[in-house]
Amino acid sequence: MDDTDGLLARTTERLLAEQVDDAAMRAAASGLWLEQAWSAAAELGLPLAMVEGEQGFGVALSDGFALIRLLGSRAIPLPLAETMIANLLLARAGLPVAEGVVALIPAAAGVRLDRQGEGWRARGVADRIAWGRNAAALVVEGDGRIALLTSGFEVSAAGTNLAQMPRDQLTIDGAAQVASWPGLTLLEAGALVRAVAAAGAMETLVQLCTTHVVERTQFGRALSGFQVVQHALARLASEAAAAAAAADLAVDAFVASAADAGLAIAAARSRVGEAVGVATGIAHQLHGAMGFTEEHRLHWFTTALWSWRDEFGSAGWWTRHLGAAMLARPKAAYWPTVTAV
Amino acid sequence: MANGHGGLMAMYDKLHFPSPPANDAAEALRTQVRDFLAVTISGRTPLQRAESWNGFDRDFSRALGARGWLGMTWPRRYGGHERSTHERYVVVEETLAAGAPVSAHWIADRQSGPTLLKFGTEAQREAILPRIARGDCVFCIGMSEPDAGSDLAAVRTRAEPVDGGWRVTGTKLWTTNAHEADYMILFCRTSGSAADRHKGTSQLLVDMKATEGMTVRPILDLAGQHHFNEVHFEAAFIPSAALIGVEGEGWSQVMSELAFERSGPERFLSSMQLLLELVGALQGSDSELAQAAIGRLTAHLLALRRLSRGVATMLAAGQDASTQAAIVKDLGASFEQELPEIARSLVDAEPDRRSTQDLLAVLGYTLMSAPSFSLRGGTREILRGIIARGLGLR
Ligand SMILES: Cc1cc2nc3c(=O)[nH]c(=O)nc-3n(C[C@H](O)[C@H](O)[C@H](O)COP(=O)(O)OP(=O)(O)OC[C@H]3O[C@@H](n4cnc5c(N)ncnc54)[C@H](O)[C@@H]3O)c2cc1C
Numbered sequence: 001m002d003d004t005d006g007l008l009a010r011t012t013e014r015l016l017a018e019q020v021d022d023a024a025m026r027a028a029a030s031g032l033w034l035e036q037a038w039s040a041a042a043e044l045g046l047p048l049a050m051v052e053g054e055q056g057f058g059v060a061l062s063d064g065f066a067l068i069r070l071l072g073s074r075a076i077p078l079p080l081a082e083t084m085i086a087n088l089l090l091a092r093a094g095l096p097v098a099e100g101v102v103a104l105i106p107a108a109a110g111v112r113l114d115r116q117g118e119g120w121r122a123r124g125v126a127d128r129i130a131w132g133r134n135a136a137a138l139v140v141e142g143d144g145r146i147a148l149l150t151s152g153f154e155v156s157a158a159g160t161n162l163a164q165m166p167r168d169q170l171t172i173d174g175a176a177q178v179a180s181w182p183g184l185t186l187l188e189a190g191a192l193v194r195a196v197a198a199a200g201a202m203e204t205l206v207q208l209c210t211t212h213v214v215e216r217t218q219f220g221r222a223l224s225g226f227q228v229v230q231h232a233l234a235r236l237a238s239e240a241a242a243a244a245a246a247a248d249l250a251v252d253a254f255v256a257s258a259a260d261a262g263l264a265i266a267a268a269r270s271r272v273g274e275a276v277g278v279a280t281g282i283a284h285q286l287h288g289a290m291g292f293t294e295e296h297r298l299h300w301f302t303t304a305l306w307s308w309r310d311e312f313g314s315a316g317w318w319t320r321h322l323g324a325a326m327l328a329r330p331k332a333a334y335w336p337t338v339t340a341v
Numbered sequence: 342m343a344n345g346h347g348g349l350m351a352m353y354d355k356l357h358f359p360s361p362p363a364n365d366a367a368e369a370l371r372t373q374v375r376d377f378l379a380v381t382i383s384g385r386t387p388l389q390r391a392e393s394w395n396g397f398d399r400d401f402s403r404a405l406g407a408r409g410w411l412g413m414t415w416p417r418r419y420g421g422h423e424r425s426t427h428e429r430y431v432v433v434e435e436t437l438a439a440g441a442p443v444s445a446h447w448i449a450d451r452q453s454g455p456t457l458l459k460f461g462t463e464a465q466r467e468a469i470l471p472r473i474a475r476g477d478c479v480f481c482i483g484m485s486e487p488d489a490g491s492d493l494a495a496v497r498t499r500a501e502p503v504d505g506g507w508r509v510t511g512t513k514l515w516t517t518n519a520h521e522a523d524y525m526i527l528f529c530r531t532s533g534s535a536a537d538r539h540k541g542t543s544q545l546l547v548d549m550k551a552t553e554g555m556t557v558r559p560i561l562d563l564a565g566q567h568h569f570n571e572v573h574f575e576a577a578f579i580p581s582a583a584l585i586g587v588e589g590e591g592w593s594q595v596m597s598e599l600a601f602e603r604s605g606p607e608r609f610l611s612s613m614q615l616l617l618e619l620v621g622a623l624q625g626s627d628s629e630l631a632q633a634a635i636g637r638l639t640a641h642l643l644a645l646r647r648l649s650r651g652v653a654t655m656l657a658a659g660q661d662a663s664t665q666a667a668i669v670k671d672l673g674a675s676f677e678q679e680l681p682e683i684a685r686s687l688v689d690a691e692p693d694r695r696s697t698q699d700l701l702a703v704l705g706y707t708l709m710s711a712p713s714f715s716l717r718g719g720t721r722e723i724l725r726g727i728i729a730r731g732l733g734l735r
Contacts, residue, residue, distance in 0.1 A: 047377070047415040079663060110442055116360040141359075143515055148565065202358070203356060206732070208358060210732055210733065210734070213734070214733075214734070223733075224734040224735070225419045225545075225566050227726070228732050230725065230726065230729035230735060231722070231725040231726075232731065233732060233734060234671070234724075234725035234726075234728035234732070235725070235728060236663045237355075237356055237668070237732055238668045238672050238728065239650060240356050241356045241357075241668050241672075242641075242644045242645070242648065242672055243356065243644075244356060244357050244358070245358055245644045245648045245651065246640065246643065246644040246647065246664075248357075248358075248360060248647065249643060249644070249647045250459065252360060264643070266636070267639060267640040267641075267644070268640075269432075270636055270637060270639075271640040271641065271643070271644045274637070274640075316633065318636075319632075319633050319636035319637050319640065320629055320633050321632075321636065321638055322635075322636035322637055322640060323631065323632035323633055323634065323635035323636025323637070323639065324627075324632045324636070325636055326639050327620065327621065327623055327624055327625060327626055327631065328633060329384055330624065331618075331620050331621035331624060332618050333373035334617055335613070335614075335617070335657040338639070338642060338646065339434075339646075341643055
């Protein structure tokens with residue numbers, strides 16, 4: 001399916017506007033699962049949107065990532081992006097796609113995949129798994145393999161990230177369907193999703209700030225009339241643009257299955273991570289005390305950004321990872337690598 | 342990516358630059374340019390490469406012209422090659438990344454030629470564009486004056502109409518390459534007074550080799566090098582055929598010229614040699630400090646290149662990219678100014694332009710160039726004002 005006319009994007013936006021209003025955002029922050037919104041999204045087909053072939057809707061990958069960006073721009077407190085990408089990877093590995101919420105368990109979580117008779121078993125404890133408490137299935141990676149689990153796991157400790165989105169510890173001991181996996185790691189896939197969502201949320205920061213400085217008056221004029229405010233917003237906008245460009249670079253590399261897609265994702269995470277620090281700081285400064293309250297919407301975006309930038313590998317780790325990869329090549333290969341990514 | 346998000350403001354598109362299309366012709370060209378540069382500039386030291394912007398070498402420019410790599414996008418009848426914007430982009434970024442001496446052609450290729458193509462008379466186009474495309478015509482930019490820097494509309498240089506042309510009086514300042522140039526595009530007042538601001542200004546094509554009443558005086562930059570100049574006009578006669586475009590429309594023409602000036606990859610690639618020397622010095626390092634620094638710089642470079650190619654994509658589609666170009670130039674200048682600061686934190690030695698160690702020499706050179714990055718071509722503050730206007734704040 002081709003969404004060049006943006007129909008799916010528009011439908012999704014309408015659905016999100018209806019289903020995830022401010023009251024729903026507050027309910028989610030208090031720990032409620034937004035069942036109605038999830039069902040509506042599932043009915044629209046979002047969890048399977050990016051899956052090619054009979055199992056899914058085969059939305060062009062770049063359009064799929066545009067949906068993830070949209071979810072990020074509204075800081076939607078549902079595991080839709082994770083589930084979309086998990087189902088895409090499952091289908092690519094030749095495994096069945098999953099019903100309901102899927103959680104990603106990267107190899108770094110340390111869950112082991114062992115042979116057991118004819119089949120396989122996954123065992124271990126995985127920390128800070130997004131919406132682990134709501135997961136109907138897990139995608140686990142280990143030793144060049146990818147596995148689907150639909151049972152044999154439970155929440156052993158509940159937690160959240162800074163935006164009150166569930167990040168739970170799962171204890172896993174269950175039968176798994178396994179396939180070999182030569183593709184991008186789950187860490188890279190998860191990192192990409194977070195980078196794209198963060199780029200979307202940063203775009204919202206620009207909008208919130210622009211609206212605020214135009215509406216708020218001090219010293220008898222709109223804040224937007226002060227040059228120092230204009231320049232702060234220009235910096236915020238530039239960081240948002242850089243984050244979006246870095247995320248786009250990674251998306252394009254992923255879509256093209258480029259050899260250097262891993263580097264592009266690392267670069268996106270590094271650049272987005274830095275942009276988040278600058279952008280959230282400016283956004284709060286421009287909003288004054290009102291932006292520092294629970295009541296104001298701003299913190300839905302800033303707290304999500306503070307968490308997303310360090311999920312699926314911290315920004316610092318991705319930055320060093322990229323640096324090590326570039327330093328492992330000869331100096332003469334540096335520029336050619338830059339143009340190839 | 343899908344752009345059909347109805348409810349979002351128009352700003353969305355401004356900050357979400359278009360994806361550069363895959364371009365096989367441009368990538369094939371890249372290999373040719375690399376092969377050419379590997380031979381043509383093989384003798385240049387890293388320090389000479391670092392001077393890329395300021396490296397003045399007419400032979401190199403002619404060699405580039407002979408390959409068909411100047412005036413690339415212009416019509417054939419003016420000596421151009423009717424290649425795509427993306428192909429031109431590849432030539433520009435490859436020459437800069439390699440540290441080739443671009444100073445004898447890049448102003449002409451980047452902004453003066455396009456300005457003549459857009460606004461010039463047929464005679465001007467026919468006489469000059471083929472020479473630029475051959476790498477045989479050096480241009481300088483006559484915009485800034487002692488009392489008109491950021492506030493360009495305050496120019497005082499005046500062209501009084503006389504029989505057959507104008508008598509020009511006034512002083513242009515910071516004119517890069519005026520002492521080498523064949524031509525200047527002079528921005529001056531042809532009617533009214535400075536109080537009229539944008540009205541009454543025009544652009545004139547000044548022959549730098551044959552204009553009487555014009556004197557060029559060198560100004561050394563802080564590194565003691567002679568690149569820019571003061572150009573004084575004392576009732577200098579400029580023939581009427583020198584008018585570019587429409588008399589009185591100089592302001593909109595000069596804004597268009599600045600858009601060409603600000604949109605290219607030179608705004609973040611002029612310090613590439615320092616990054617390359619740093620990568621060379623730290624190669625294989627398992628220092629986390631080194632990895633973090635190179636990772637961060639690489640991420641910035643990749644994002645900048647992506648943004649800049651987005652601008653090129655917009656220009657290729659005939660769109661106005663002034664806000665986006667300002668974003669790239671502002672981010673690019675910050676990146677290039679941070680680069681020497683980061684480099685010096687990773688090498689335990691003093692920067693020295695005369696050092697036999699390439700890294701230290703390039704570091705010394707780049708440190709001494711860095712203040713200009715956020716001045717030339719529009720200051721940081723002016724660019725941020727442009728971005729703020731793009732966001733609808735002013
Ligand atoms: C290496 C180099 C090469 C150059 N080559 C050329 C050339 O070839 N041709 C040419 O015409 N010019 C050239 N220039 C000049 C360049 O365009 C000017 O330096 C630039 O436009 C700024 O003008 P200015 O130096 O007079 O600084 P000013 O305009 O006096 O600015 C000084 C400071 O005040 C700030 N400022 C000014 N106005 C405002 C405002 N409204 N709000 C906030 N801050 C403000 C500026 O941002 C800057 O930080 C060159 C400059 C350099 C450094």
